[in-house]
Amino acid sequence: MSTAAPSLAEEALYLHRSLFGETPDPVTIERYAAAHRKLFPNDAGSPLLARIVSRGLDVEAVEFALRRRGAGGELTRKIQILSYLVEVRARYQHCFVSIEPGRAKAVVELAAAVIRSSWKFVKGEYLVRRHGLR
Numbered sequence: 128m129s130t131a132a133p134s135l136a137e138e139a140l141y142l143h144r145s146l147f148g149e150t151p152d153p154v155t156i157e158r159y160a161a162a163h164r165k166l167f168p169n170d171a172g173s174p175l176l177a178r179i180v181s182r183g184l185d186v187e188a189v190e191f192a193l194r195r196r197g198a199g200g201e202l203t204r205k206i207q208i209l210s211y212l213v214e215v216r217a218r219y220q221h222c223f224v225s226i227e228p229g230r231a232k233a234v235v236e237l238a239a240a241v242i243r244s245s246w247k248f249v250k251g252e253y254l255v256r257r258h259g260l261r
Contacts, residue, residue, distance in 0.1 A: 132172020133180045135160035141179075142209050145186040147222065151213075158212050166208065173201055175260060184254050191244070192251030198261065 133141065139159035143151040151159075163170070179189055179202075190206055193199025213219045220226070225233070254260065 132174070132177045135163050137180065138163075138173075138176060138205070139209065142186055142206060143213075146206065146209065147213070147219070155209075155212060159209055162208050162212065163205070166204075173205075175199070175202060176205065178258060178260060182258060184258065184260075185247075185250060188247045188251035189254050189260060190251070191247050192255045193260065195248065196255075 136156050139151060139156045142159075143149070143155065178184075179186060186202070186206065190199055190202045194203055214223045225236070
C-alpha cells in the first residue's frame, strides 16, 4: 500500500466516511479542501493521515488515543474542520442534536456513549502502538 499523502479530496472522503458512515457530497469535499488550504497554506500533506488512510484505520479511535497522549493536534484539527462544515446542514442534524425528548433515553444514550468511548480509547491505543502512530 502506498503511504503517499492523500489529496485533500481523498482526505475529506476518508474522514467523512469514517466519522459519518457515508460518502460526502461534492460541496462538502470542496469546502473541506478550501478551508484546509486557508487554515494550513503551507501543509504539504500529513504523514500521519497518509498512514491512517492507507491502512484503513479508525480515525476516531486513533484521534482519541493521540489526543489523550497530548499528540495528534493536526488530526484533531482536520476532524474539527469537517465537523464544523457539516454540523450546520440539516442532513447531519441527527449527528449533533438529540431531537426526541426523554430523560430515560438520555441516560441510556449517555451510558452507551461511555461504553463506546472506552472501546474507542482501547482500540485507538492498540492502533497507535500497532502502527507506530506517534
